[in-house]
Amino acid sequence: MKDFLLIFRSEYKEVPQRTEEEAKAITKKWMDWVGGIAAQNKLTDRGNRLFNTGKVLKSGNVVTNGPYTEIKESIGGYTMIKVGSYEEAIEVAKGCPILSVGGNVEIREVSPM
Amino acid sequence: MQNADICCDCHRSTIIGQRDFTMQQQELIPHLFRTEFTKITSVLCKLFGIEHIEIAEDIAGETFLTALETWTYKGIPENPVAWLYTVAKNKAKNYFQRNAVFTQKIAKQLLQAENENPEIDIDLSEKNITDSQLQMLFALCHPSIPAEAQIGLSLRILCGFGIDEIANAFLTNKETINKRLFRAKEKLRTEHVKIEFPDITEIPKRLETVLTTLYLLFNEGYYSESQDSIVREDLCLEAMRLTYLLAENKQTNLPEVNALLSLMCFHASRFPARKNANGEIILYQDQDETLWDEELITKGMYFLNEASKGNTITKYHIEAGIAFWHTKKSDTKQKWLAILQLYNELLIIEYSPIAALNRTYALSKANSKEEAITEAEKLNLTDNHFYFTLLGELYKSVDNKKAKMNFEKALALAKTKADKQVIQANIDKFEVNG
Numbered sequence: 001m002k003d004f005l006l007i008f009r010s011e012y013k014e015v016p017q018r019t020e021e022e023a024k025a026i027t028k029k030w031m032d033w034v035g036g037i038a039a040q041n042k043l044t045d046r047g048n049r050l051f052n053t054g055k056v057l058k059s060g061n062v063v064t065n066g067p068y069t070e071i072k073e074s075i076g077g078y079t080m081i082k083v084g085s086y087e088e089a090i091e092v093a094k095g096c097p098i099l100s101v102g103g104n105v106e107i108r109e110v111s112p113m
Numbered sequence: 114m115q116n117a118d119i120c121c122d123c124h125r126s127t128i129i130g131q132r133d134f135t136m137q138q139q140e141l142i143p144h145l146f147r148t149e150f151t152k153i154t155s156v157l158c159k160l161f162g163i164e165h166i167e168i169a170e171d172i173a174g175e176t177f178l179t180a181l182e183t184w185t186y187k188g189i190p191e192n193p194v195a196w197l198y199t200v201a202k203n204k205a206k207n208y209f210q211r212n213a214v215f216t217q218k219i220a221k222q223l224l225q226a227e228n229e230n231p232e233i234d235i236d237l238s239e240k241n242i243t244d245s246q247l248q249m250l251f252a253l254c255h256p257s258i259p260a261e262a263q264i265g266l267s268l269r270i271l272c273g274f275g276i277d278e279i280a281n282a283f284l285t286n287k288e289t290i291n292k293r294l295f296r297a298k299e300k301l302r303t304e305h306v307k308i309e310f311p312d313i314t315e316i317p318k319r320l321e322t323v324l325t326t327l328y329l330l331f332n333e334g335y336y337s338e339s340q341d342s343i344v345r346e347d348l349c350l351e352a353m354r355l356t357y358l359l360a361e362n363k364q365t366n367l368p369e370v371n372a373l374l375s376l377m378c379f380h381a382s383r384f385p386a387r388k389n390a391n392g393e394i395i396l397y398q399d400q401d402e403t404l405w406d407e408e409l410i411t412k413g414m415y416f417l418n419e420a421s422k423g424n425t426i427t428k429y430h431i432e433a434g435i436a437f438w439h440t441k442k443s444d445t446k447q448k449w450l451a452i453l454q455l456y457n458e459l460l461i462i463e464y465s466p467i468a469a470l471n472r473t474y475a476l477s478k479a480n481s482k483e484e485a486i487t488e489a490e491k492l493n494l495t496d497n498h499f500y501f502t503l504l505g506e507l508y509k510s511v512d513n514k515k516a517k518m519n520f521e522k523a524l525a526l527a528k529t530k531a532d533k534q535v536i537q538a539n540i541d542k543f544e545v546n547g
Contacts, residue, residue: 028454032480035457039469040491046461 001082003044003110004089008096009073010103029097037081037092047079076103080110142184145193146177147347150273153201155245156237158270160205163252164302166270172208176201198237205235245308246271247358247365252301252308254323262297263326264333269294272351282333282348316364323359324373324429327352331377346384353377360416372420372429378413379436382406394531402442410440431459449478466494470503477507486511498526502536517543 018026037043052074056066076098083089086107093105150173158169179200180193190196253266261283268274268282280290311319334348356374359365386404389395417433435455438448456472469492477485486507494500501523508516517540524536 028450031454031457032476035453035460035472036488036491038457038460038464039472039488040493041464041469043461043464 001084003112004081004083004086005108005110006047006079006081006089006093006096007106007108008076008078008098008103009106010076010098010101011072026097029100033095033097034079036095037079040092042081042083042088042092043079044082045080047077049077050075052076073104141189141193142181145180145197147273149194149197150174150177151246151271152237152242153197154270155249156235156242157201157205159245159248159308160235163306163308166298166301168208170270172201172204175204179204202235202237243358243362244310246355247362248308248310250323250355250358251311251319252306254319254326255301255304255306256319256322257304257306258297258300260326260329262293262300263322264330265290265294266297267326267330267355268348268351271355272347274347274351282345310364313364317367320359320365320367320369324356324369327356327359328373328429330355331380335380349377349381349384353381360419368420368423368425369427369429371416372427372433375413375416375420376429376433376436378409378416379433379440382409382413382440393534396535397439400442405440413437413440428459428462431455431462435459444478446479449475453479466492466497467499470494470497470499474503474506482507482511496526498523498528498532498536501526502539505536505539513543 034043034046038046054066056064058064081089081092083092086109089107089109093107096105098105153173153176154169157172158166161169176197180197184190184193250267250271253270254263258266265279265283268279269276274282276287276290276294280287283290310316331349331352334345334350334352353374356370356377359370360374382405383397383400385406386400386402387395413433414437417437420430420433435452438452438455441448453472453475456468456475459468460472473485473489473492476488486504489500489504489507492500501519505516505519505523508519510516520536520539520543524533524540527533527536
């Protein structure tokens with residue numbers, strides 16, 4: 001078993017005002033997906049969501065508002081899974097709710113230190 | 114010295130055979146054996162130190178042997194508990210006098226501690242009994258002792274179970290249990306485990322092992338494959354009693370303790386409805402909910418409320434939440450949506466095959482059978498008969514042929530008579546309906 005980091009990206013846009021019902025429905029989709037990974041005993045760390053905004057520190061103490069406003073996509077969250085291969089990791093990632101809103105999942109094998 | 118087991122083993126068979134005993138007495142003695150044996154053992158063991166655990170057990174055992182002999186002919190004294198304590202104290206003192214090594218090594222220290230008071234004070238007050246039992250619980254559930262041995266030792270020392278009863282609960286023989294307990298006691302000695310409350314800062318960490326043991330103890334009773342239903346329910350009740358001791362104690366009255374107690378109350382509330390007249394298991398969906406114990410359900414809700422004070426969320430909290438929803442029999446969408454989310458949370462905290470299977474069942478109820486089948490196929494728990502039972506259940510009326518095939522696979526893997534009966538009943542339904 002190897003750890004793979006799943007990074008969820010989607011196009012950055014102003015968060016539309018959601019009703020409580022809509023927000024609940026989105027949370028349920030994510031929870032059902034992560035719960036399904038855990039039910040296969042393939043979850044290492046449920047990870048976290050990230051806020052849309054952030055800072056980027058560059059060399060020479062240059063701090064910019066970030067992450068990368070010139071790039072349309074931003075990281076919305078991450079999850080760590082444990083599977084045997086990239087093929088398996090892709091299978092797991094296929095259920096990710098980010099895909100249904102036009103986002104993508106970057107899959108990276110962890111190289112342990 | 115008589116082995117303490119003689120007493121405990123006979124309390125169900127021999128005593129009941131004594132003609133001189135009235136019905137009331139017949140019920141009283143096993144009850145006393147169970148409750149007082151553990152109290153006397155804990156107090157003496159705390160006094161002597163864990164390395165002399167057998168001496169404590171033997172003295173408690175001999176006390177009951179004396180009681181058995183005396184009471185049979187003279188009748189039960191007015192205050193049997195006080196009688197037992199007096200005899201236990203005398204036996205302990207006699208032991209000090211008889212055993213030179215023990216007297217030199219232990220009694221000397223005890224005497225010194227008692228400010229050179231020649232009377233050794235054996236404190237069998239309610240407070241010291243409770244404290245001793247709690248401290249004993251922490252000692253027996255020391256992280257250095259394997260879980261299985263912790264449960265065995267707790268059953269023996271804290272719940273007053275006979276070796277044959279423990280063997281029955283674990284579906285093994287007395288010899289295996291004796292060996293297991295012997296090794297565990299050796300370990301307690303070599304690790305110099307102390308009978309004391311852990312330091313207040315250490316309590317949450319040490320409590321984890323204690324709660325795991327109590328949780329396993331309860332489950333052993335609830336899901337035990339042992340045919341003896343009395344032993345099984347006793348296991349659960351003892352686990353509840355010990356957990357209750359923790360909740361009653363200020364230092365250990367923590368949210369996770371209340372959560373575990375709540376979970377136990379909710380489960381135990383179904384005891385009266387779980388078996389038919391022949392002792393066969395009745396599945397949840399077929400139970401007569403009017404037999405569920407309302408009082409225990411109410412207690413469960415009280416403890417769940419206590420558990421929610423603070424910011425800790427443990428697996429016991431989540432399992433108590435799931436058990437709470439199961440106290441509502443009606444099959445509402447709201448119920449299953451809530452249960453599904455709780456199983457998601459539970460699995461994220463800790464994976465277990467049974468939680469994975471239950472989550473998938475909840476998924477079929479909350480979302481759809483089709484989604485549940487897709488998810489079930491990914492679980493791949495092909496050595497588990499519950500896995501095929503689940504698939505059989507999910508394929509029902511979606512694809513009856515597949516449903517039957519899965520139940521047949523489950524039947525081939527099932528081990529207990531009760532499980533086989535349930536699965537066979539499912540297969541039979543397909544034969545009748547074509």
